[in-house]
Amino acid sequence: MTPNTAASIRSGNNNESALKWNLKLGRILGIDVYLHVTFLLLLGLIASAHAVAGGSLAAGLNSVTFLAAIFLCVLLHEFGHALIARRLNACR
Numbered sequence: 001m002t003p004n005t006a007a008s009i010r011s012g013n014n015n016e017s018a019l020k021w022n023l024k025l026g027r028i029l030g031i032d033v034y035l036h037v038t039f040l041l042l043l044g045l046i047a048s049a050h051a052v053a054g055g056s057l058a059a060g061l062n063s064v065t066f067l068a069a070i071f072l073c074v075l076l077h078e079f080g081h082a083l084i085a086r087r088l089n090a091c092r
């Protein structure tokens with residue numbers, strides 16, 4: 001559970017505040033997929049760190065692509081949780 005989620009559960013307006021900083025990427029298999037804006041900041045940080053360090057554009061793009069691949073792996077992992085929970089009727 002992220003700190004943002006914990007804070008929003010405490011405040012009682014779970015959906016509204018938790019989703020404020022999320023960008024909806026779409027809906028896959030009936031599950032909404034969101035991207036937190038801090039992930040985009042992380043991509044920008046990685047890219048600018050390469051630029052500041054004098055790295056090539058290709059090296060910067062490689063790092064950003066690598067981070068996006070990690071995001072995809074985490075997304076697939078979380079889909080595993082969600083689909084198993086749905087299968088076991090654990091969503092209620």
Ligand SMILES: [Zn+2]
Pocket residue numbers: 077081
């Ligand atoms: Zn897990």
